[in-house]
Amino acid sequence: MTSNTTLARLMKLELIIVTGKGGVGKSSVSAVLGRLLSDAGRQTLLVEVDPRENLHHLLEVPPSGGKMVEVAPRLWVQHLLPRTILDDLVREKLKVGPLVKRILASPIHQHFTEAAPGLKEAAVFGRCLRLLEGHGPRGIPTPEVIILDAPATGHGASWLGAAQLVSDVISSGPIGHxxxxxxxxxxxxDRSGVVVVTTGEEMPVQETLEFLETMETQLNRRPELVVANALYPELPEEAPADPDDTLFDLWAHRRAINEKELIRLSHEWQGPVAHLPLLPLDPGPALVGRLGRRLKTELGGGA
Ligand SMILES: Nc1ncnc2c1ncn2[C@@H]1O[C@H](COP(=O)(O)OP(=O)(O)O)[C@@H](O)[C@H]1O
Ligand SMILES: [Mg+2]
Structure with missing residues (x-):
């Protein structure tokens, strides 16, 4: 259902936005993609915006505290808080110490930047663009690709449409620009793409279908790839010897749900789908490594 053209496309993009329902494996898939692209030679930065910073667990590096942390050759990770980016924008534009302090502390600035629709989201993308253009911290390699571990799809489409919204409302000045x-x-x-993660369960698939529809109608875009994550293994051909084997029944039941939901997904989405197994592993490099090998095979890039 996927082909190496999907892999080739992912390899060429400058920004990959990973989204999906909460808890389906967005951070895990972001880490997996980060490994895959950096192993293939691309200078890669993983950006996480969830306040519950957790990519570092998956990659086994210390929490970044907002700084860029090196994970492996060509792979860096950074935890960004949209609020911090907006404050940085004020610092950068005003440059005058006391004035900056007063503005940052003022309730008007706080209120405006919290309430203005799309502003924080647009600021995250704006920061990504600047990093790609080489305006990052000194001594840190300029990323060729940024993988954004984005918020859940519930907010995902509004994230993607945020910049357009802001630019429609504010057309001039540094923010409008x-x-x-x-x-x-x-x-x-050719520059940015979306990877949607789901599990083979009813609610995540439902949210995926709604997200695909919103992306298509509001943004006229389709994702590069849908990842169906945490799937139960296929059943063996032979039925178990014990007809009351509860463990087997449980497995068969969960697998049947996965298969039903994947079929439902396929009715609405004919684009690339990669299947990843549910693994008996805690979040960490072993999980990321095994899912990575599997994703590569799924994308036709060999194990
Ligand atoms: N394929 C998988 N096999 C086993 N555990 C997984 C798999 N994918 C994700 N997990 C686990 O599920 C939990 C949620 O995954 P995470 O990537 O943090 O989701 P999200 O970022 O969407 O909230 C984590 O504990 C993670 O280790
Ligand atoms: Mg996450």
């Missing part, structure tokens, strides 16, 4: 550059970048399928 940033938002229009970001909107252009997100509309360019």
């Amino acid at each position: 940033m938002a229009s550059l970001v909107a252009e970048f997100l509309a360019d399928s």
